[in-house]
Amino acid sequence: MSATITVVGLGSGDPDRLTLGNLKKLQQASMVYVRTIEHPVVTWLQEEHNITFTSFDHVYEAKDNFPAVYEEITRLLVEKAEGLTSGELIYAVPGHPMVAESTVKLLQQFCKDKEIELNIVGGESFLDEAFARLGFDPIEGFQLLDASGLKPGLVEPRLHTLIGQVYDAFTASDVKLSLMEIYPADYVVTVGHALGVAGQEKIEQIPLYDLDRVEGYGNLSVIYVPKDERDDLRNTSFERLHEIVTILRSPEGCPWDREQTHQSIRKNLIEETYEVLETIDEDDPAHMQEELGDLLLQIMLHAQMEEEIGMFSVYDVIGSLNEKLLFRHPHVFGDITAPDAESALNNWEAMKAEEKRKKGIEPEKLSALSGVPRDIPALMKAYKIQKKAAKVGFDWDHIDDAFKKMDEEVAELKEAVREGHTQDDQVLELGDVLFTVVNISRFIGADPEEALTRVIRKFTSRFEYIEQQLLAAGKTMNESNLEEMDRFWDEAKQVERTSTSL
Structure with missing residues (x-):
């Protein structure tokens, strides 16, 4: 075992919150590194206790992204530790070493691989100040999220949400866009800078759309979104959809939905599928959105019926689908290559055959025509x-x-x-x-199905043109004759040619 790396937490920013034990460690150390000097406690230690530091701020300037920065800092620390024959290397980080500190997570793995002893000494995190200064109790439900990796799917409105690592206005802008997928643009959020640091703390409540217009973002900035129990904020979540369908099928739900069985709504699944296809043919995204929702409802209802008898839930459906997608795309999620679509399809078919073997089915013994659904058109x-x-x-x-x-x-x-x-x-x-x-x-x-569909659409358009022309002439189809209708048919063809050439 070689030298030891000890990680010390500098606290949330107020020197009065730095623990006495951590102060003593810093005073006694012969070699102290800090991730960044941009922290109020570092300045205080330099001025009041004459403690010198070696910072890694230069790494931020040399690297293009934060993951690369954190990995390089970790590499340098391990390199320094390996160069020691004895003694202790002190690495000081803002807040608590185990709260939103990526370099410490990396050190845990690196030190294990290099057989370097790693000690972690806690400190007050920015969470302690956030709970006190923003006035919420985490036991009510709380989540801490990283601004750099924030996605709408991670946000749960029914929990108090604190977003850290908001280093600048660009990061705040990304956070705003993610939150606006869930919350209305005028939803009130709180921005906190240097919470608990005398003379530097600033807390602002602003509408969400102004989030990236706030000044002063930096290492000590957080965004707070209070918990909200309103159901409408969850309307874009899959969990809310599952909840609604469960209610519809419950004894307190809809009498019609409760009575349905797989067989009674079988035709609905087919009809909704064709309505989706119609929106694709019409190139109508707004209508497609609606019809895809109707199709999804049918899937949810069938899955809910099985959940009620304990066979499977819609989450099992999603789980098996995810497993299938991962397994059948080894060229994406594995180490197999697929330079073109044909290669990808061959991989897909090979993995399908492998799935059958795992189920005890020998693909070689199946008919070459197997696998075609029985009830398709x-x-x-x-x-x-x-x-x-x-x-x-x-x-x-x-x-x-x-x-x-x-x-x-x-x-x-x-x-x-x-x-x-x-x-x-x-x-x-x-x-x-x-x-x-x-x-x-x-x-x-x-595709013959598509070809016939297009011809049907063309026939319908021309036939409706005949009806319109006869109606304009004060006639019905029964009052016309084939010769007159054929003339209007030819006119409809000419209209098509004209509109196509425009």
Whole structure:
């Protein structure tokens, strides 16, 4: 075991709050390092006790980001300690060494690896002053967050929230943007500078939108957001959604929601899915937001039904999905590479096969057509089945072969109709024609479902144009004839061409 590093807390900023034991350690030490001299106690120790320090402020200027700064400070401290044959290296940090002090966390790991003894001596943290000066009791529910890594998902409005490491107005601006994802722009928050330090303390209550306009941000600045029990502040949280759905299904909830089963709302899931697809086709983000919410509700209801009988909850659904995403993306979360989309897809398929093996299923023994959902629309199902068959070599060599097959099937359909074959035979021949059409769509790289959807949309637009023109002429469809309607149809096509060219 070589020399020892002892980390000493300098307290929140008021020299009167520096513990007597820590003062004695600093006075007796032959080598004292401080993370930064930008702390009131450091100045007091220099002026009143003639204690000299070596600071790491130069590291802040040399590095581009805080993680790099903290790692370099830790590396330098360990290097200095390794150079000692005996004795104690004192490292003094603002506040309490174990509260919002990244270098100490790094030292714990570095010293363990290098077999350097590490002692940590506490001190008053900025939390002590915050509780007293801002007037809240942490037992009511409290969270401490780092401004540099703040994300909306970390903020829980029902807890008192203290945000530290607000070094400058740029950091405050990032905090403001994160908080405004949850709170209204005029929500009142508190900014505290140098809490408890005589002559330097400044406490301001301001609307959230002014957070980055406050002057004086630095090492001793914090932002305080008081706890708020209002439910509307949690409306963007997943937990609130789960809570609402649980209430709807409870005995005190909605009678209709309570009566539903998986089967009774099965069709709703399908309908909501297609309504989402419609918003995608219409390129309507606002409507898409609403419809995605409706689709999510269906998922929440199905998961809630299972939670009520103890099978699984929506959090289990999320957990298994996260595990699947991590496992199937080894090129993102592992050490496998994927330079392009095709490689990524191959990785995905390989990991899917591995998942089956873990479940005792041998992918090699499964049909090449397995894995296609039973109840998806037939056109989409035909497309997926053909792709799977083609992947193992069961496919035409050229699109011309597919065209020939389509001509054969059309001829057989015509024959079945002309010769009065049974209804069942005619339906099967029609199915053969549709199946060959899907094959052709695959050869030209088109999704048949999307192609048919676009044609339906085009037909609907032209048909509605005919209705509008007849209505303008004081007619109904029944009062018109095919010749007149066909003329309006051609006009609709011309309108489409004109609008497309503009």
